[in-house]
Amino acid sequence: MRKRAFAMVLIGVLMAVSLGTLAACGGSAGSSASASSSAASSSAAQATEFAFFSVVIPEGYEQPQPDKYYVSSKDGGALSVSVHNTTADELLAVELKDEDYARGDDVQAGDFTWKVAHSDKWNQTYYIADWENGSVEVSVKGVSDDSVVKGFLSTLKPAEDAYHKWQQAS
Numbered sequence: 001m002r003k004r005a006f007a008m009v010l011i012g013v014l015m016a017v018s019l020g021t022l023a024a025c026g027g028s029a030g031s032s033a034s035a036s037s038s039a040a041s042s043s044a045a046q047a048t049e050f051a052f053f054s055v056v057i058p059e060g061y062e063q064p065q066p067d068k069y070y071v072s073s074k075d076g077g078a079l080s081v082s083v084h085n086t087t088a089d090e091l092l093a094v095e096l097k098d099e100d101y102a103r104g105d106d107v108q109a110g111d112f113t114w115k116v117a118h119s120d121k122w123n124q125t126y127y128i129a130d131w132e133n134g135s136v137e138v139s140v141k142g143v144s145d146d147s148v149v150k151g152f153l154s155t156l157k158p159a160e161d162a163y164h165k166w167q168q169a170s
Contacts, residue, residue: 050069053081054156075142078140088131101119112130
């Protein structure tokens with residue numbers, strides 16, 4: 001059963017990568033507000049539309065490649081989004097198989113309850129939530145401002161008929 005679940009996740013990730021559906025968002029919100037108020041300003045900022053979701057890109061972040069779904073900042077922080085055809089619990093179990101990751105407390109942000117896996121060694125956190133008939137995963141690496149992460153998670157919304165579009169792309 002574990003091998004099958006892992007194989008399903010691996011196949012889904014490989015399909016997503018090969019189709020360019022791994023998503024990571026970033027860019028400038030165009031505001032002069034400080035980083036500490038970025039979560040508050042993000043709700044008023046314009047969401048960036050992607051094939052399967054929309055999200056407000058945090059202030060100080062940019063999307064370095066227009067065809068990729070990730071964002072990064074000058075200080076090395078990065079946020080990325082990927083869609084999977086497995087449940088959040090199954091995906092979390094895969095992430096926690098790596099002994100460098102530990103289970104964190106769930107986080108409520110936006111329309112989702114996010115399951116959390118964190119690694120101090122890699123300075124990386126995965127936020128995973130059930131999403132339509134699969135799951136969505138936000139990878140956060142090198143971002144120390146919790147308001148940036150919370151603002152990003154709070155503004156992430158599936159596009160209209162996102163799962164159907166994702167299935168057609170797969």
